[in-house]
Amino acid sequence: MRTHQDWIAEAAKVVLPTRPFVGGGFVDAGTATFENRNPATGALLAEVADAGAEGVDRAVRAARAAFDSGVWSRAGVAFRRERMLHFADLLADHAAELAVLDSLDMGKRVVDAHELDLPFSVNLFRYYAEAIDKINDEVAPTPPGTLGLVRRVPLGVVGAVVPWNYPVDMLAWKVAPAMAAGNSVVLKPAEQSPSSALRIAELAAEAGIPDGVLNVVPGLGETTGRALGLHPDVDVLAFTGSTEVGAYFLQYAGQSNLKQVWLECGGKSPHVVFADAEDLAVTAKQTAFGIWFNQGAVCSAHSRVLVQREVHEEFVSLVAAEAAAYAPGDPLDPAAGMGAIVSPEQTDRIMQFVDEARTSGARLVTGGDRLTRDGSDCYVQPTVFDGVDPASTLAREEVFGPVLAITPFDTEDEAVTLANDTAYGLAASVATSNLGRAHRLAERIHAGTVTVNGVDAFSAWTPFGGFKGSGFGRDLSLHALDKYVGLKTVWINH
DSSP states (O other): OOOHHHHHHHHHHOOOOOSOEETTEEOOOOSOEEEEEOTTTOOEEEEEEOOHHHHHHHHHHHHHHHHHHTTTTTSOHHHHHHHHHHHHHHHHHTHHHHHHHHHHHHOOOHHHIIIIIHHHHHHHHHHHHHHGGGOOOEEEOOOTTEEEEEEEEEOSEEEEEOOSSSHHHHHHHHHHHHHHTTOEEEEEOOTTOOHHHHHHHHHHHHTTOOTTSEEEOOOOIIIIIHHHHHOTTOOEEEEESOHHHHHHHHHHHHHTTOOEEEEEOOOOOEEEEOTTOSOHHHHHHHHHHHHHGGGGOOTTOOOEEEEEGGGHHHHHHHHHHHGGGGOBOOTTOTTOSBOOOSOHHHHHHHHHHHHHHHHTTOEEEEOOOEEEETTEEEEEOOEEEESOOTTSHHHHSOOOSSEEEEEEEOSHHHHHHHHHOSSEESEEEEEOSOHHHHHHHHHHSOOSEEEESSSSOOOTTSOBOOEETTEESOBSTGGGGGGGEEEEEEEEEO
16 A cells, blocks of 8 residues: 555656647647646646647548558457557556546545446456457348448447546547457547647557557647547547536537537536435445545535435434545645645635535535645635525536535435436436335436435446436447447448
8 A cells, every 4th residue: 555655756757748649659749838737736737739620630640541441440459459458558558657647637545446447347348458349340131132331330430528537447438349349549638638648649659559549638628629629531520528618629620520529527416315314324435436536526416415304303313414435635644635626727616616605505514615725725625505496506506526516305206207307328326225216216317327325336337328418429348349440331242
């Protein structure tokens, strides 16, 4: 088990890449750059190239050349499987380095990145590597003298845009199935967290992934992200991020080549707690994890808790008591309960929600303050508001921070109405010992994942995604491959 000093020493060793990775190596970009700062201290980590339209075009051309050459897209399944498994092994070998890069870039606890994010990402690459030879074609029942084949073929160049909250994980969620299907990828990491993606591209080359199959273009959303969305030679755009930005990518597709766009966007996920929950204290611990893990920067964070009135007061007290375990601290310190918020701008936004909630009639139970440490004020206490009006801003908009809204309810029907009264539909949870109620709620709540007696359950084997303003398409599981293959009919008369 690494100590705080061990992680500090590890952080002192890392080298932060700053240039786009295109066609198998780092390349020079133009003069435009952006600052990459450590939110935990405010210190400048690096000046990173903003690839912009020219850099995106260069990366797309490299990806297209690799795809058309067939060096990956038409390579045997055994070759692709072997290369991806070797790639996964290298990710595992460099797990500590990659965890530190994410922690420095966006402020998450390094132990969470190292013990949760990296193992899941490594295993996801292994999962899709092993799935390559399970992508089967079909033979249709055509008339005698004919043969109808239904083939699943790679689509070409995949543009992937991923957020800052899980830099390595979200890369794996997009890149692993896209590559497994035989596509080439141009990845744009969030400007707040470019380092691990650039390093991972370098490891891909070391693993023998052919040049041009994985390209990474750092940059700002309005320059590099927009250019990727508008590029006429990108066949598929896979995005995880806010609903607002997801709408831009739909517009970009319409303004360019009608590329397929797959969106995994925001959420305001409800956690419905009934009086018959098996263990209210355990449910409170799950609630705390569901909102305060990763500083609350989780698209499926269970940020709305609906509690049956019979146990409402007791439950609020139990959740508030969990806050001490999530006290913010140095992200490199395993003892810290939370890390830093990704940027001053995001911290400002979170505090606006807190200030609005204070004036809306909700009761502040615990937290609510912005903290300063090590020269940075990008820290927010774990916060609970009770008696939150379902029509209020805090109840309806995604905070993407460690702020929990609690609202009491009386009946099962009322709970369902409140749970579904949202523009989002990403996830939900239900705490109950009544099996019939669990099935009823799972059926009636309109969300992509409903977890019973837990929060935010997911795995490599189950699809993840949402409805309504949370987007469409699914990450994870074999269903994710559907986004990156096309159905081609081959009809042979003989």
